[in-house]
Amino acid sequence: MALQQRLRGRQAHTPGPTFLSYTPNGRKLITVGLDNPIRVFKSGSDEEPINIDDCMDSNTAVAAANAFFIAGSEDGTVCKYSLDTNSLEKVLVRCSLPVRDVALSPDGNWVAVASDELVVKVVNTQDMSRVLILRDQTRAVKHVSFDTSGTYLAVSCSDGQIYIYSLSSEEPELIKRVDGMIKSLETESEASSKVIWHPDGRAFAAPTPAREVQVMSKSDWERQRVFKTQHTGDITATAWSPNGGLLATTSTDRKLCLWDTKTQKLIKTYDDIRATILAMAWHPTENTLSYTNNDGELYIHTDFVPTDYISVLEKTLQPAPFIHDPLAETSGNATRQPVSGPKDGLVMRQARQGTPDSLDDILGSDAMSDVGDGFIEDDDGAGYAEEINGYGKRTNGHLDAIAVPDGKRRAYGQGSWRPRIHEPFQPGSTPWRGNRRYLCLNLIGFVWTVDQETHHTVTVEFYDREFHRDFHFTDPFLYDKACLNENGTLFSSQPSEKNPAMIYYRPHETWTTRTDWRTQLPDGEKVTAIALSDSYVVVTTSANYVRVFTLFGVPFRVYRQKSSPTVTCAAWRDYVLTIGNGPVGGDGTCRLLYTIENVKRDEVCQSEDVVALTEGAELQSVFFSDNGDPHIYDSTGVLLTLLHWRVPSQARWVPLLDTRLLSRLASGRKQESYWPVAVAASKFHCIILKGGDRHPYFPRPLLTDFDFQVPVSGLRAPKRASASTGANAMDDDDDDADADAGVSEQTRLEELYLRTSVQHTQFASMLSFVRSSPSQRALLPRLELEVDKVLLQLLAIECREGEERGMKALEIVTLMLDRSGKMLEAAGKVAARFGRDVLGEKIRELAERRLVGLEAEDEEMG
Template sequence: MASVIASRPRPRPAHTQGVTRCVYTPDGSKLVTVGSNNTIRLYKTGFDGEPDNIDDCQEQNIAVSTSNDFFVAGCEDGTVSLYTYGNNLFDRFLLRATLPVRDVALSPDHKWCAVASDELSVKLVSIEDSTNLRKLDEHRKPTKHLAFDPKGTLLALSCTDGVVYIYSLTAESPELITKVDGIIGRMETDSETSCQVAWHPDGRAFAVPTPTRAIQVVSKNDWEKQRAFKNGHDGDITALAWSPNGALLASAGKDKKILIWSTRDQSVVARYEYPNVVDIAWHPTKNLASFTTSDGEVFISPEFVPEQFLNLLRLPKQPAPFIHDPLVSKPPNGHKALATRPRRDSLASLEDLLDEGYGDDDDFVVDDDGAGYTLNAGRKRPAEDDPLFGSAHPSKRGNFLQPQQHESFQPGSTPWRGNRKYLCLNLIGFVWTVDQDSHHTVTVEFYDNELHRTFHFTDTFLYDKACLNDKGTLFASPPREAEGSPAVVFYRPHETWTQRNDWRIQLPKGEEVIAMSLSESFVTITTTAGYVRIYTLFGIPYRVYRPKNTPIVTCASWRDYVLTMGNGPVGPDGMCKLLYTIQNIKRDEICQNEDTVALPEGETLKSVFFSDNGDPCIYDSTGTLLTLLHWRQPSRASWVPLLDTKLLDRLAGGKKKESYFPIAVADDKFHCIILKGGDQYPYFPRPLLHEFEFEIPLTSVRPEGKPKKSKKKKSSDEMAIDGEDPFGRANESGGEEEEEEGESAEKSELKNLEQAYLLKGLRAAQMADFVDATSRSSAQRAALARLELDIDKTLLQLLAIECREGEERGMRALEAVSLLRDRSGRMIEAAGKIAERYGRTILGEKIRDLGERKIAGDDGADEDVFDD
């Protein structure tokens, strides 16, 4: 976009030589200027005559901020003064600082004034009551500039140590929420070079000058660098300001230039040639801007934006210049999707539904005589693009419900944060990319560098998805409509014995990859055309089919099995049910066909993957990890919780605020990345992986400081299990002084054993399914037998605890014995010895009776043992 040299406005001598500041009132009626002399000038917009003057003021005013009714000025003598427009007179002092004031800013509601001085703390003073003060003192250096965000909930401090400190003002006491380092430079508070934070009008980002003479945009959601305005100034930047709609940015520098930038493409559209400019102010509604210089001059430019670019100033509010704007990125499936599914505690009444969703049917029945026989008289139609009921329908029948669909996602990936994102995170390694504007730079790193070497490459296809396993790396790029380039899928094996070891395919025009997965056997691609495309690892198309429920949400695979998920029928809460299908591609067998994913109402799916043992797992927005049991048998699958992260011991006491990004299930543990504070996704540098033992949710989180397990000596029942003599040593009871501690340890031990029994039973069921579905090797059968033996050992330990509790727990003890899986009688015999050791004679007799029935194969008669 070619720049234009704009016409020159005339200088207006306003103050003596020194720093001069200017600001428009929010309604645009006045321009206020302050400077080094003891006069404040008020210029009326549209009036070319002499300004009104306020002579009753301090000298060396170097900061000003205004509302429609009053303005405040900060002075080098440490005072902050308030002036009213009605009589253009000094009203009162708001604050007195011990050191020079450097900046003042009124909050958007004009109820508070922030004051920065050479003191270390920044003060917030109430306009109505100047004795009502709040201090911001978590930064360590003086503040040169400060700025409220458009909503007034955040205050940005540009300090002399080269750090931007962001304070939250939502609580009674301001709280430092982040430090943005590495963008602004170190400087003195009286330097003419600016490090002023300028919030974009949409409130999602701010711009700030950098030491490299560029203007960097920083996003508010993650405080990462976004687009930058570069190669414009040859000197340090001294002032910058957004146009009221955010479509343009004006900046001034020591190179005697004033530049007007286009926000959309960061190009210069107009230039002024003026020296010593230190402040710029846009008029809120007109093509008008003013700027001041260190010579005390004021310039009012009535045609600040040249005519050929005036349409940019007339646009509605424009978005901040993100590298990857989350507001404009649409779900790949092209349907309306919600990142979160809002919970609805109860359905609306039929009348409310008709009122909100179907409008007033104004021409169907007309209440022209005011008799009141139209129930909906006077009611309005819903606004366009209502998130629940959709846009206004031209039909007199009104609108129908707009279903809310689950947003599609690629498991193990993160969204763009600045110019970086993780394409894949798993236990093999991770893939990440950096947006370099014209191309991307992709890096693939492995945890085991001896097995595979890290590699990186320049990516001209702009890959936005990836999968990684021991065999290779899979990439996918979106179509580029402007260039006419289709979506591309690229596979690169880690090792091969042929020279040509990678392959690349193009999808049909207009088709985009929604999600993909990579197994030891196949490449699975789900697309916006509603297809599931299966390829071999060497790029041979193996199968293409369309699942029954679309839009597709995500997919996962393991060996020959492929799991796909899609949006199904709408539930009573207006949400699409999430359905999954599992099939064996090589054998062409469907294991589960369009079954429902077990999600609580209003919750979303965060990730789906197969465990190292080949069992499907999901992680949802409640922080719960679940696995699918009996999934190889049609219509038998059920989702079983393995871990509820909200109940972790580390969260006891409520002091820690953290969430977890799921990575994998392996070695009977949950592997994840811990996210601190309000983070939803991991970021750079690469965080460490953590692992948690499975813990099926049975009880609430333990109070802080309570031990999870209690150490104990080997009990007699354990000796009986291992074939040792349970009577070979004396009873080592601790005495009455240890009774209370022993009771607490016993309860903890009981909970641990119950947990172990459930987990081992679940693992045995999964292993039995696996053995039945494959050729049974001796090693697999032996592993299953050992696991069932462990289950019986756990039940015997439970029996011992029940025996110690007393005779009244005999029924529970006998029930534990009835759950034993061993049919040889060895475990029944061990159970009888445990009962005899604790003197439970009646229990021992019933156990022997139960053992005889089990050996005889009369399982149906087990219940008779509980009868007297």
Template sequence: MTSEAVRPRGRPAHTPGTTILTYTPDGKRVITAGSDSAIRIYTVGQDGEPVTVDEGVEGHFGIAATARIFFVKNDSFIMGAEDGTVWQYNLQGGTMENLLVRCALPVRDIAISNDGEWVAVASDELTVKIVNVEDMTKVKYLREQTKGAKHVTFDPSGRYATVSCTDGLLYVYSLVSDDPELVRKLDGVIRGLEAEDEATARAVWHPDGMAFASAQATRDISVFSISDWSPQKPFSGGHNGDITALSWSPNGALLASAGADGQVLLWETKTQNILRRYDFANVINLAWHPTANLLSFTTSDGELFIYEGFVPREYRPLLEKNLESAPLLLGGPLVETSGNGRLPILNNLKQGVVNKKRLGTPDSLDDILGPLPSDDGFIDDDDGAGYAEDVNEYGKRTNDHLGDLVGHDIKRPVSFWSPKTHAPFQPGSTSWKGNRRYLCLNFTGFVWTVDQETHHTVTVEFYDVELHRNFHFTDPYRYDKACLTIALSDSYIVVLTTKDYVRVYTLYGTPYRIYRQKTPAITCAAWRDYVLTVGNGPVGGSGSTTMTYSIDNVKRDEVCQNEDIVAIPAGSELRTVFFSDNGDPCVYDSDGVLLVLQHWRSPGQARWVPLLDTKLLDRLATGRKEETYWPVAVAQNKFHCIILKGGEKDPYFPRPLLSEFEFKIPVSTQPPKDTNDDNEESRHDNSRFEEAFVRETLFLSLHQDLVSSTNATSSQRAELAQKELGIDKLLLQMLAVECREGEERGMKALELVKMMKDRSGKMVEAASKVAQRYDRSILEDKIRDLEEKRIMDIDDDDLA
């Protein structure tokens, strides 16, 4: 290497077109391929002619150098081609060794896992294949894509594979098990590009494995954390044209990017500043040398550049550092925020490693994530503050730095504790996914906005297109939402503000009422004349604020419930709040439990009743499905939601499909076993009837409240009688189960008869016939005694 970098000359390697490259693991050679059939092997540090392999296949799109035993041997490389084949080549002889994969459509990209055992093949087919290099009969399939793939990458640990599709969706798969599982389907993370486009949509993993970078349509470079797949602070202000290639330095401290603007940029990872700009046109692939200060890149002109001394002298210490952390929020690899302060969780702690010491048994995560990159200790005193001094053998800081605490002049540090509060949110809205988000998504339809840099475009679509007309408009103000949260009913518009004001307007915008909420606002919902507001209340024993709610009748200026507690357990979060189609308040929490508020029109009498625990759904009983549910509505006595698979947090784009589930109150979390035993079958029937009885009794109570507090229609009153009759029928079915169980269940059977609501005597008569059918004579006599007593009570009432 020379002391000062000399601008490299381009080496004609292939005919114009896509030109790809890679280093061998030892860094001694650079291998290139292009749109012709030749493969070139260059020796690093030498200007001589390359070795040419003529056994190649025309139209190479993917190349990777690999070794069979953890990169100890540098004897082979793998290449994919436009004819759909993926071959393994011998490096020394330049001959084809093995045909690993054959696809029906052109191969667009390949990737090799860091251990050299697996090769992932992306093609114009919908399925991405992951093939074992040593045994090509071992194949894993990534099947969730709906379009062809442009790129595929492994994370450094081999736990994840990312697939960049031509429709602009990025698929993240977990490879921990033999059957890959979709973890996330991310929209807005990459651009929608054609397979032949020179611009890149590749997810480029940071060497620490905690994040990946991707190029945006805005020409920024986004970073996404694997902790929650959320966007971090982007590398911005760099390119004036489409980004064509990205590559992290081996230690992750630097990032190189190339663009259609004829620029190759060198970025510092930690500060995200541009350190140097280089003028090189048509660069489409970049590759860092494994150990040296050297960057190689290829162009669409078919040229190869080997840039020795690429990182300027003043920045070379960055390249010599140990593994640098990915540029995540708050400056650390992972940061956990709690009510007790903010504690950085360093990368090696995430891996279950504390320096080189361990407590207890070995951690199996070492086998997945690998050991620490260095043995320098996990605290890096990179700002000279001295906090890395006095570190014990477990990586913990000792108290030696405190000095002598004797005396009154010592200023001791003061720690401030603050409770954990629930952040405000808009029901029915989602977080940004790239440049778009849902502003509203409910049972009527949905509204989404797209960030167009200078403005937003808003689209409104309805499920019932015959009743409503879809439309869209330009939003020059780029509204996220007008205030903290808004609610709209068929009577009023309600807005909560940052000053905790509750502002009520008529549907045509006339101010109607204003008051201040007693607790800091979180969200609100409205139905007809009623407004439900939720806020952060008193601090509980867990250090988090309890959530309180109030319900007001705006028209009558009445308070139905005043600062009562939302029944969300500690550690859980409120996902949404809405009214059902019958006008009953409902909430859904992060534990997947849907609750409805009973007796909410009576002050001090309200209580939250679980309608459904989605974790107990039959579809999840096998434990093979990984899915959660994004709540949309409670309507038609069903829970309507969007199924999110693989750890997704928000609904996807384009238009999501709605699913519905029947209510099932968690009367018991231990369902009977499915056997052929008659007694077990009887208990199963009884459990099913008991759940239905509790559920229908709840619905009867909600309907009774509605009828008694409003000007009920004749159909509503008739429905009340039907609900009472339905409960009595359930009691009859439960009675039959008890009669089958034997005489010893007679007291419970008689109790069921006493719970019947029918006063005409028909249901009691039917109960006596059930007892007679099962030869329960004693029970039958007691039921008839109940009926006689009922008739006598009626006669006494008439005489009075």
């Protein structure tokens, strides 16, 4: 009985399908139906509606702006009506078949028309000669829907597919075809497949064949939360509340359901519905839901949301229901953005006025901290506020105002300011996309997890299945980090209400019964990064501790990291590399500092040295190569290695490859980036990301390796060396430039000299600090020979150029590493071949001086 008192049913049209639309300001409600008149209702008034009789019969769709509305009819006519004069303004477009839906862009400048034709027409409401035609559909279109920005248009086709078009350019572009989300329906069916964009603009939802409402994100087209409606009939209409915090659904079972967006829980069911509802619309500002049915009736349901949930409706803009909201958690390699300055923060607060569970909660209190123009109010006009300078000091009027460059105001302006820090990340892991993410990707295999809401399922797969067997397990601890090597797999989880943070190591094989082990961290301590070597398990935590365990769980070292907050870590054999935030640079960003320690010998190789990044670049990955040398890869696409890192205070970062100089990018037609995986066999192994992708995704990506190419002049790096792991990871393109096209022989050899010198230096350093094998010791002379061969080729080029290049030629000879004199003898022969007698004499003198020096050195050693 109470339900009937709230409802205000009106016979708006003759029995039959009836549709409605609110104006954006909520002042008027327009309904259309099978009869001739279009009715305009005034919100909140019991007066009779205004009838517009100068219109087409059998109107099937309506969309309203504040000053006008658009209606489409079964005869294929789409008309624009004025709400000022309540009359027909003009016919915008005619279709040869019945119109099924119309949608207005948020600015009211464009109307999209769905009809039984195979094309969708997008017509300018001011100039009907401007028409965009969308032609990719295979069958007639049932629904159209603009997103909140008006940039994207979702087309629900009767073939069961959603076509997403971008209208940001003069020519519409089909950017996504979503298959399997909506049901294949005839255009005249009462059931709905309409896309409804969430008010926050980041996602949309649509009814599924299973009579549920599926949410999909716009950024990566991944399926997110689902509303399990349990309707017994096909869904006929859906509608988000204006703030996106609630969802209304109805179906042919004549039930109207209200849902909480955040939890996807049913709030209330209204089951006293007389006829099948075909269209619903929330009032923009009031607790009112209006709907029309297939019996020509209009219902204005006031006080629709129950009192217990009215606070949800009154909140500011609510987030779309993501499985893992990118705003709520930091993605794998993201850097925290600077805190907004006073002006930006004030505008944002005034616009949003955050409440609990709003976007403020998701973004965090830090991101929306109060930042005013100062903490003193000059309420009595005495000028106290003017006596406080930009550094919070009283000047007594004798100091000038502090001049701050415009570009620095956000960092150094008055009010609250905090430096930008690098958020922690796990090398080799990816953020959530939908309900899946990779926990680890390397040359051994990959670890990935699936969010099953109540638990996760983890899968570990290997490239060499003859050596290791894949395994899969149910994960109740919700592991969010993993490391994988030939010995075992390491996992970590964050603390929860039930469990503290946990470390779990699972060896692949042991000579006894397989001995998995778990250990818990102290309460309140979170895991920021983990690493696994052949000897140790390394864990960095939110308390800035570095915890080192043996492979079978014995705590071996615990110490506090000097640079904080911690960022990441890596390990190789007995060496541990940790990275943390250091002092603030001139741009307001913390500099990254690294430390390398031999934990077995308890020796520090490098202590709090700077990670060499260019301004604006972010650290994307850090790892040891197969030879045990540290490498980093930054967001600019540069791979660097660390030389002399075993000698304290002697380390330096040297670039090995700049992926921006790859020859495959020379044409400018490719848009791709590279996800770092490993450095092995003197090659950079990575995953190629096409288009705007920033992280690899499923199905399992294939690996590609590139040869090193030290950036010298404008040298273009080779297209690729080969595809890794037995799979061709890249497609050949005819337009790829040749690796050496436009590069002189001299430039190529100069790059080769730098590269081989770096490799020789790294290998010589390793032999100086490890117990080398005979094969390793035999490799060093071969590397020296490679360096000297390159120098001989450079010498030949200089000799070919003429006698005036003799001084540079002699300089090249002095760079040779050979101590036996054979390469100097070969250099003399090169000079003689080109008739460079003076140079030949200089080379002989150099050989004699080197021989004397070696003899003196031998005497001292003796």
